Amino acid sequence: MTTTDWVPVEIAAGAKRRMLRAGESLFRTGDPVHGIFAIESGRIQMLRYDIQGRPLVLYTGIQGDLFAEAALFAETYHCDAVAVADATVRIFSKSALLSLFARDPAAAQKFTALIAHELITARSRLELLNIRSAHERVLRHLGLAAGADGRTVKLPGTLKETAEDLGLTPEAFYRVLADLEKRGQIERKDDLIKLLDTT
Amino acid sequence: MTTTDWVPVEIAAGAKRRMLRAGESLFRTGDPVHGIFAIESGRIQMLRYDIQGRPLVLYTGIQGDLFAEAALFAETYHCDAVAVADATVRIFSKSALLSLFARDPAAAQKFTALIAHELITARSRLELLNIRSAHERVLRHLGLAAGADGRTVKLPGTLKETAEDLGLTPEAFYRVLADLEKRGQIERKDDLIKLLDTT
DNA sequence: CGAGTGATTGACTTAGATCAATGACCGTGG
């Protein structure tokens, strides 16, 4: 989600691109804010460090994710961002965005709507992760991810990645899928999953 | 967090209050959007139903939480909201907010900043819940929740509630705390927890 | 003074993590 079609052309045009190699840092806590970022490829983590120096991961963003949105409203970054895999990002200048928003309320509203939507997504994933049973968790996830017909889900990326999203090991996820299929609760064809009625 | 000090007085003044009894519904999918809500007391859940009619919890809000923010940008609600315990909410009218934002970019920005901040919080809780070990999870949580000194955490609410937040059973949480204390990694005094150096 | 709830700890069980092995698939370089 969060492809960057929310950005008005005028900003998109001026957006620079930056490539990072695995381990390279994009910004650090205290750096003055230059802008916010969209991940075009790779994987970026936001980190804080606790008092003992242990890293606390705040967010792991992948392809298509927008991040550091809150930096728009701060002078300096409040965490570090490092590439955990080779990555490229687009940079949307803070000043350009803010002045756009000030001048064009509709654009501002579009941005707010986008963030509000991401918040919904994040919150529903939180509820999902609080479900203890792997079976339930997978079923609910499929229910949420189901398309318009409410039955068909096309899994994005690899199963391994989906497993990760669900807070499961890949093995556990494979087993749950296999089991659901055996029980006739789902049908699988490649990366398509169909939910069946269990009455 | 998210106490309602973000609302400009003019809106706060006009905000109605509504009391709900456990099980009572605040709005349903498809209802026209009247406004967004702040929970003054109690507990409210947002729900969707999957095609088999099973409820999918999207969010559980408690005292102080703002919710249905995204409804500002929609004509109708996209989920149900029901009180899971007796609750009172304040209602901020959609039209009043939108016209405020259109006329006062600074207010709009404050709102966006608030949501962006909530997004950060939600995302960092997601990372937390993806940590499998209860020990690690609790330690990281304490690290994140630590106050300015980076060492002292005052637990809000009951331990049981915190356990719930962390995706742990109360028992598991008690045990982890007891264990951390025994190992000298934390110190507890009532609802204050102090992180100690483990070097 | 009970009734209700949170905090705590013990005993037991199990779901899911971990470790391991195999097959399918894909790109790459000789």
Added chain:
DNA sequence: CCACGGTCATTGATCTAAGTCAATCACTCG
């Protein structure tokens, strides 16, 4: 064109961390 190395998908065997059930104590509230 094919062998080889890498990754994903899958399944089996095993182990343990955390859930579940249960009992006790402390507290608060009417």
